[in-house]
Amino acid sequence: MDLAFADLAARLDPGAPEDLHLAAALASRAVGQGHSCLDLAVVDLSAADPSPDFTPLKPEAWARSLAQSRVVGAPGEFAPLILSGHRLYLSRFFEAETRVARALSRLMAPLDPPPDPGRLAEMAKNLDRLFPTTEPGPDWQKTAAAVASLRRLAVISGGPGTGKTRTVARILALWALENPGKPLRVALAAPTGKAAARLAESVARARDELAGLMDPGVLAAIPSTARTLHRLLGVRPLSGFLHNAQNPLAVDAVVVDEASMVDLSMLAALADALPLRARLVLLGDRDQLSSVAPGAVMGDLCPPGRGNAFSQEFARELSLVTGADLAPWSRTDAPAMGDCVVILEKSFRFGPDTAVGRLAVAVNTGDADAAREALETGAPDLTLVPVTGPRSLAAILAEPAVRGFSPYLSVAGPEEAARLFSGFRVLCAVREGPFGVKEANRAAERILSGRGLLAPRGPWYPGRPVLVTQNDYDLGLFNGDTGLYLDGRVHFPGPDGPRSFSPLVLPPHETVFAMTVHKSQGSEFADLLVILPHPPSPAATRQLLYTACTRSRGRLTLVASPAALDSAITTPTLRHSGLADALWEGNRE
Numbered sequence: 001m002d003l004a005f006a007d008l009a010a011r012l013d014p015g016a017p018e019d020l021h022l023a024a025a026l027a028s029r030a031v032g033q034g035h036s037c038l039d040l041a042v043v044d045l046s047a048a049d050p051s052p053d054f055t056p057l058k059p060e061a062w063a064r065s066l067a068q069s070r071v072v073g074a075p076g077e078f079a080p081l082i083l084s085g086h087r088l089y090l091s092r093f094f095e096a097e098t099r100v101a102r103a104l105s106r107l108m109a110p111l112d113p114p115p116d117p118g119r120l121a122e123m124a125k126n127l128d129r130l131f132p133t134t135e136p137g138p139d140w141q142k143t144a145a146a147v148a149s150l151r152r153l154a155v156i157s158g159g160p161g162t163g164k165t166r167t168v169a170r171i172l173a174l175w176a177l178e179n180p181g182k183p184l185r186v187a188l189a190a191p192t193g194k195a196a197a198r199l200a201e202s203v204a205r206a207r208d209e210l211a212g213l214m215d216p217g218v219l220a221a222i223p224s225t226a227r228t229l230h231r232l233l234g235v236r237p238l239s240g241f242l243h244n245a246q247n248p249l250a251v252d253a254v255v256v257d258e259a260s261m262v263d264l265s266m267l268a269a270l271a272d273a274l275p276l277r278a279r280l281v282l283l284g285d286r287d288q289l290s291s292v293a294p295g296a297v298m299g300d301l302c303p304p305g306r307g308n309a310f311s312q313e314f315a316r317e318l319s320l321v322t323g324a325d326l327a328p329w330s331r332t333d334a335p336a337m338g339d340c341v342v343i344l345e346k347s348f349r350f351g352p353d354t355a356v357g358r359l360a361v362a363v364n365t366g367d368a369d370a371a372r373e374a375l376e377t378g379a380p381d382l383t384l385v386p387v388t389g390p391r392s393l394a395a396i397l398a399e400p401a402v403r404g405f406s407p408y409l410s411v412a413g414p415e416e417a418a419r420l421f422s423g424f425r426v427l428c429a430v431r432e433g434p435f436g437v438k439e440a441n442r443a444a445e446r447i448l449s450g451r452g453l454l455a456p457r458g459p460w461y462p463g464r465p466v467l468v469t470q471n472d473y474d475l476g477l478f479n480g481d482t483g484l485y486l487d488g489r490v491h492f493p494g495p496d497g498p499r500s501f502s503p504l505v506l507p508p509h510e511t512v513f514a515m516t517v518h519k520s521q522g523s524e525f526a527d528l529l530v531i532l533p534h535p536p537s538p539a540a541t542r543q544l545l546y547t548a549c550t551r552s553r554g555r556l557t558l559v560a561s562p563a564a565l566d567s568a569i570t571t572p573t574l575r576h577s578g579l580a581d582a583l584w585e586g587n588r589e
Helices: 002-012 018-032 059-067 091-107 117-130 140-150 164-178 193-209 216-221 229-233 264-273 297-301 312-322 336-340 355-364 368-375 393-409 414-421 437-450 542-549 562-569 579-585
Strands: 081-084 087-090 153-158 186-190 226-228 253-256 279-284 341-344 382-386 424-428 465-468 482-486 489-492 499-501 509-511 514-516 525-531 552-560
Touching (some): 018 081, 081 091, 087 091, 091 264, 091 279, 117 312, 140 164, 140 341, 153 336, 193 226, 226 229, 279 297, 297 579, 336 341, 355 382, 355 552, 368 382, 393 414, 393 424, 414 482, 437 514, 542 562
Parallel strands (some): 153 279, 186 226, 186 253, 424 514, 424 525, 525 552
Antiparallel strands (some): 081 087, 482 489, 489 499
16 A cells, blocks of 8 residues: 555656655555654664665755655645655645644633633632642642633543543533533543443542532533544544534533544544534543554653643642642743643552552653562562463463453353453453464463363354444444353443343454453453563554553563563654644644
């Protein structure tokens, strides 16, 4: 496909030099690798195969040469490729990035008119009710709620257990308190059906925790349902979305969870559909895996290395309503985007004394020595199974599979079976190969069958777990939903009890004793086994390993060779984009 696109570019401009053909192929390949553009300053030519007499140009000269082609346009022009500074885009991704940058730049502006002293005093009182705290220093959850009321854009990033959904429930309560007697038109959304269901459940639990603090009318105003972004915008086959700039959503605010999984094109579609004065709250973990499709939304909105840093004027306003001195977190040169971003730093799941917590921090910071130290402490909640050769997955999984899966196979009711099944999972970095998902699922079936726990005599056997891989809005089944085949039906857990379906009507699905780390995003497991491929794979990166480790809320077993572990920790995922520059530096090259 990359070469075909390059050939098209060459046919459209027959007189162009070979560097256009190469740049077009690399720009197309960059999109396939998750980048939104080709960065000429750091282009990788290792996989290129130009003619023997071709000498790659330096980035500045290459950009000047490309700008002479009629296939390459400047920003604002109509052409298959757009050159913006040292970045070369396929035109649709430049357009999407531009739409996102413009929409978020509009949202990050201070409120007009600004809140008066009376409203700020009322907000301070409400925040104290919602976030009672006696600890010294800023309460960053409380600060995030204040930002969500004082700006139309709030980006809240934090690792697992930092209280993102708890914060959202209190943001919604704060908005309800600020608008008594008025309906709260807020849409809760997430990129996948599973993530949307988890968001709704988490907000409902957090709302119940507020029962003693809030009037029933305020609690009733907090929404209790969440939808996928596709369903929120209204998918129209072959013609985009129902809701767009010409037909915006009928909402006052949109809250999106698991924003790290949102790709650039989807965020652009959501930005288009936002009403002019609506709010947008994005929740996620900037250190997790990015979306499968091009873009790294959370990484661009919360670039690594940036902490909480507000403009001096906004820091004073936040200090007034939160009661905390935020002067140490103020900067004279803070960009407007900084006033919209809050990083939640304290994890209530992984304490500094837990082995899994120390491992997650070491992986996230790229400290291989600290990661090995955490793995070698002998802690009961963290185990390393070293792989030193072509050891089979069957040998590795023999004991963990029986320990983790036999409980759900020993009960009769679908509800209890689903609860027990959700306690253990195998995560793999890749789908194919001797350490991939497909082989892990086959090995688990053979192990459990050999112990008499399963009888897989056909595609459907009692106890078979399945993972839905494609949304089916008519059935209410979504990508990521997990069900169990029992008594001739497939049972999926739900907030109101299990829902049962004939296997004949299910959307595309697969067996799920094991799943990829990508598919596990938004999930948590009390007992988790993570497998890195041997020899090391480019797919196993720092973000993937961090994401895998933080899916555990209890016991973690890591299967990896020393080389695979070091390779993952020291290989960050890099995605090239111009969005961070546009938002944080205020420029579009």
